[in-house]
Amino acid sequence: MTGSKVQYIEPRNYQNIFKRILKASKVKEYNFHVLRHTFATNCIKVGMDIKSLSEILGHASVDVTLNRYVHSSYEMKKKFLEKL
Secondary structure (H helix, E strand, O other), X not given: OOOOOOXXXXXXXXXXXXXXXXXXXXXOOOOOOHHHHHHHHHHHHOOOOHHHHHHHXXXXXXXXXXXXXXXXXXXXHHHHHHOO
């Protein structure tokens, strides 16, 4: 016990809330974990370096971050090719 009056929320509760929001919004149901992938992709999109992102996500190596979490898009590829 930390003596703190802060109440911690079980991660599953977040997932249930997320599902209710999607249903109420009439959005296709996605796994809550998709938010982590979206966050990682958006961080790369705005120029965050991969090492910092990997540390934020708690990965042991940048390979995990790149291979599982970061998804390139046509827009990202086009943006970097135009810099050439």
